[in-house]
Amino acid sequence: MGFNVLIVDDSAAIRKIIKKTILISGFDVENFYEAGNGKEAFNILKDNWVDVVLTDIHMPEMGGITLLKKIREDDVLSSLPVIVISTEGREQKVKEALNLGANGYIKKPFKPEDIKDILLKVMGEEYVRKEDFGTVGECDF
Amino acid sequence: MSEKRILEQLESVTFKILADMFFLFPEEIKDINLPKEIFEGKISINSENKINLRFFISQKLAKTMAENFMGEVVSEDEINEVIKEFVNMIGGNFIARIDPEGKKKLDLPYVTKTKTINLVPDLKKYEIEGEFFAFTIERE
Numbered sequence: 001m002g003f004n005v006l007i008v009d010d011s012a013a014i015r016k017i018i019k020k021t022i023l024i025s026g027f028d029v030e031n032f033y034e035a036g037n038g039k040e041a042f043n044i045l046k047d048n049w050v051d052v053v054l055t056d057i058h059m060p061e062m063g064g065i066t067l068l069k070k071i072r073e074d075d076v077l078s079s080l081p082v083i084v085i086s087t088e089g090r091e092q093k094v095k096e097a098l099n100l101g102a103n104g105y106i107k108k109p110f111k112p113e114d115i116k117d118i119l120l121k122v123m124g125e126e127y128v129r130k131e132d133f134g135t136v137g138e139c140d141f
Numbered sequence: 142m143s144e145k146r147i148l149e150q151l152e153s154v155t156f157k158i159l160a161d162m163f164f165l166f167p168e169e170i171k172d173i174n175l176p177k178e179i180f181e182g183k184i185s186i187n188s189e190n191k192i193n194l195r196f197f198i199s200q201k202l203a204k205t206m207a208e209n210f211m212g213e214v215v216s217e218d219e220i221n222e223v224i225k226e227f228v229n230m231i232g233g234n235f236i237a238r239i240d241p242e243g244k245k246k247l248d249l250p251y252v253t254k255t256k257t258i259n260l261v262p263d264l265k266k267y268e269i270e271g272e273f274f275a276f277t278i279e280r281e
Contacts, residue, residue: 013222086233
């Protein structure tokens, strides 16, 4: 079974590009969810199972940094992997996002490999974690 | 940073994004017939002195950019969104060069159509695949 991916960007065209890039990269996707800002994204997260969020920073109504803070503060969502995709390449802004708990940061313009690499890194760890649980279970019983 | 250096930085960022994301390569020109109606993309950098980065793109070029970026036939809305993203990417990369400490703030970009490009001073004009492209830095 593939992953459920939430893409958050105020541009529908960019969401389409990110979706295409993820599919081209061979990443196993079950469902794509889309949101035009952080507020919409948070509502989707409340009602649906999502495995990973890819979010822009600069968006109207609620930006990506506020969304990230809300996710990390939420009891249920706090461990959800969040990858920031932004034109903001300043080191201070990247550090801010990572310090707030972003699992990865991609600077626009990005190459398809950038998205693939970060997804493998972030979701690969998730996969390994699940495998470890399985191994421990086999050893114990 | 001097005005000349700032302009060079903007040109360098713009050219890189045009090449990397849109597969387009501008050539500088002195004189060209200005299109009657044109896309204008604008993004502002806020600090003590506000800077507006303004980009002017012929409608045909805007369509080409959107098609190259999306890899498919595009709608009018998608053209607007791609131009907005183009301006956003330039703003983000430009501010990283002129303000690495992160003191200045980048506003949201916007796109409109303008018929008054002839009134815009100090335009840097280019031709891309026979179409008009220009930008300027405006201080408030």
